[in-house]
Amino acid sequence: MAKLPTEMTVIEITEPGGPEVLRPARRLLPEPALGEVLIEVTAAGVNRPDTMQRQGLYPPPPGASDLPGLEVSGHVAANGPGARHHAPGAAVCALTHGGAYAEYCVAPETQTLPVPAGLPVADAAGLPETCFTVWTNAFERARLRAGERLLVHGGSSGIGTTAIQIASALGVRVFATAGSPAKCAACEELGAERAINYRDEDFVAVVKELTGGEGVDVVLDMVGGSYLQRNLAALRPEGRLAQIAVQEASKSQIDLFALMRKRLSIVGSTLRPQSVESKARIAAALEEQVWPLVESGLVRPVIDTRLPLEEAAAAHARMEAGRHIGKILLERNAG
Known part of the structure; x- marks a missing residue:
């Protein structure tokens, strides 16, 4: 050389x-x-x-x-x-x-x-930052498996586009949120079953409608703040929230009884x-x-x-x- x-x-x-x-x-x-x-x-x-x-x-x-x-x-x-x-x-x-x-x-x-x-x-x-983050949080810590349902926030981001593709390829039903029609279209082209425009749609209501009222198994969230309680509401019983960033805020209130009643888990990590x-x-x-x-x-x-x-x-x-x-x-x- x-x-x-x-x-x-x-x-x-x-x-x-x-x-x-x-x-x-x-x-x-x-x-x-x-x-x-x-x-x-x-x-x-x-x-x-x-x-x-x-x-x-x-x-x-x-x-x-x-x-x-x-x-x-x-x-x-x-x-x-x-x-x-x-x-x-x-x-x-x-x-x-x-x-x-x-x-x-x-x-x-x-x-x-x-x-x-x-x-x-x-x-x-x-590849590295997004793949390391998605794999360890969604698939290892939150134990996402084929046949389950995943909600990805920030679906058009580097993390989001990676999560949608990997999860879809491994047999997961994927929903995503994004902030514009173009970003929502991109998410669906990558494999999201439905992309939700968070600016004019309630992602909890949409997810519940799409899953027959049940909710998703895993939420991959990079927002934090006001999304915390809504993420828990979007989860089905035994669901898991994987927190990977806090772009809105690192602190939020939580209804512990709701978490206990649905037997939910919250995991997260920084890389x-x-x-x-x-x-x-x-x-x-x-x-x-x-x-x-x-x-x-x-x-x-x-x-x-x-x-x-x-x-x-x-x-x-x-x-x-x-x-x-x-x-x-x-x-x-x-x-």
Whole structure:
């Protein structure tokens, strides 16, 4: 392989603030540590935690890169000590601890997966964060199974479009909420049996009507706040609520008697603080259970926008405007 450069272009957060604080800079290449791989970046996915980190609301954990970016695709440039699963030059995508907004990025080998056959390398940057989140919360923690019913909030988001496709491919009846006719149409094209426009429809009433008054088995929610009690109302007895974000609010009141009467469960997790071992287990499950669905074409990352790495500020502005459907990618040599 060609000799690696000593410096690279990165996107730094110069201070907490709006998208304009994201600016290109030059840094030394990171060196892969024990069990890590160095990836020459083709693309990085943009996610809500990136925008929160930029605002100073979601600081990176100790030892993680201060650069934003939690998912990446590209080619293995070098292996650190003990890393030997992916040969140099192999096309991979990875869940990172941070640092994906750069020309080179390190990631644990156990969180690095081969790019599924038939998928463009750049598009694979839209897989890790969404697939890890959906799989561990909906299918592991909430125990979603074939034949059950799932309600996905934010159905047109990166998480939502992934959840709809994976669940539909695995035999789950899927309903979704979204905020416009175009977004609802996109959800139904991806496999949702019915998409509910939350701006002018009551999702609890619609779900109850569609299920003969029973409700759904699992709700995958990223809103929180006022949605909590309504989510519980939308669940059937023995139903499970999987909380994966709190875009409206992290606190809400709950009717505990209603929860007990219907024997409901509330689970949830954030991905970044989990151990390398925990993420390795999720990665192995994805390669076994989800990667074949991607290779068969049943699941595909939905790409809304591709922007050059240097236009990270525009990518954040688009995400925060809420007009996107699917993933926003930062690509080297895009444009």
